[in-house]
Amino acid sequence: MQSPAPFARIGTRGSPLALAQAKLVRGLLARAHGVAEDRIEIEVFSTGGDRSQAENTTLSTIGGKGVFTKEIDEALLAGRIDLGVHSSKDVATGLPPGMVLAAFLEREDVRDAFLSVSAQGIDNLSEGARFGTSSIRRAAQALRLRPDLTIVPFRGNVHTRLQKLLDGVADATLLALAGLNRLGEAHRATAILDPDQFMPAPAQGAIGIAIRQGDQRLADIVAPLDHAATHDAIAAERAMLAVLDGSCRTPVGALSGTAGGLLTLKGEILSLDGQTSFRAEAQGSDPVALGESVGRDLLAQAGPNFLAQWNR
Numbered sequence: 118m119q120s121p122a123p124f125a126r127i128g129t130r131g132s133p134l135a136l137a138q139a140k141l142v143r144g145l146l147a148r149a150h151g152v153a154e155d156r157i158e159i160e161v162f163s164t165g166g167d168r169s170q171a172e173n174t175t176l177s178t179i180g181g182k183g184v185f186t187k188e189i190d191e192a193l194l195a196g197r198i199d200l201g202v203h204s205s206k207d208v209a210t211g212l213p214p215g216m217v218l219a220a221f222l223e224r225e226d227v228r229d230a231f232l233s234v235s236a237q238g239i240d241n242l243s244e245g246a247r248f249g250t251s252s253i254r255r256a257a258q259a260l261r262l263r264p265d266l267t268i269v270p271f272r273g274n275v276h277t278r279l280q281k282l283l284d285g286v287a288d289a290t291l292l293a294l295a296g297l298n299r300l301g302e303a304h305r306a307t308a309i310l311d312p313d314q315f316m317p318a319p320a321q322g323a324i325g326i327a328i329r330q331g332d333q334r335l336a337d338i339v340a341p342l343d344h345a346a347t348h349d350a351i352a353a354e355r356a357m358l359a360v361l362d363g364s365c366r367t368p369v370g371a372l373s374g375t376a377g378g379l380l381t382l383k384g385e386i387l388s389l390d391g392q393t394s395f396r397a398e399a400q401g402s403d404p405v406a407l408g409e410s411v412g413r414d415l416l417a418q419a420g421p422n423f424l425a426q427w428n429r
């Protein structure tokens with residue numbers, strides 16, 4: 118017997134976290150539409166971000182738009198897959214023409230976790246301790262509190278980084294609690310950080326689903342998975358990032374929520390050494406307008422000289 122045509126084809130990266138996220142989406146889609154899970158195919162792509170795992174590369178030096186999504190975006194636009202499933206924080210603000218982030222699953226925990234075998238928190242790390250991160254946001258936020266720390270590059274998937282920590286490559290690191298939760302590794306967290314002090318990356322903790330713009334069949338397929346409050350929060354945070362011309366070159370934190378029926382947004386930009394930072398906060402009803410206004414407030418406070426340091 119010939120197998121039935123696929124209901125949908127999902128494109129994803131191949132890391133354990135990316136696969137867990139793709140499987141989560143597959144399960145939710147199957148349930149929402151009453152189709153068997155095996156009619157939803159998962160196709161694995163290796164992206165530039167996966168291939169360049171050299172120890173001395175930071176994501177900011179790899180640079181380039183969509184380093185974690187390009188190959189998946191291309192397959193989507195060419196019609197080889199139907200849905201791109203991504204960690205929203207890895208999706209560039211400037212999407213390729215013809216592609217849209219159509220749905221966001223309900224956000225996981227937005228906070229960063231502190232992990233160390235030798236200290237209970239950042240404050241307890243020994244003088245000059247090695248802090249493993251390739252995120253310039255996390256480096257800046259850690260250096261703000263502990264300028265004595267030595268930042269060491271720390272790349273690879275979540276399990277690789279957990280192993281590097283056990284191997285003593287660094288004394289501590291930060292990881293998104295969302296990723297640890299999805300991998301069943303949250304017990305590895307030594308402490309969970311206050312999101313006001315360690316403001317998460319824009320869109321952290323939210324799985325986004327990309328489709329071809331204007332493809333109504335795909336829009337209808339993903340619509341039942343969209344979580345409205347998450348969608349608004351991510352739209353606000355990404356609009357803020359877009360104003361800052363955000364890429365992974367930019368130490369930026371953002372956190373949107375709701376209060377009194379309104380959307381709230383806090384944003385932060387930092388110098389690379391964490392010693393200078395600016396914050397803005399506002400509330401509103403239109404996510405994009407809110408994000409743009411907080412972004413412009415940050416730009417105005419920081420001024421052009423501050424911003425230039427990111428593009429050296």
Ligand SMILES: NCc1[nH]cc(CCC(=O)O)c1CC(=O)O
Nearest residue numbers: 204206292293295296321322323
């Ligand atoms: N850049 C890697 C990445 N992209 C998304 C997550 C975590 C999961 C999420 O934010 O949804 C991670 C790992 C980490 O930062 O610890």
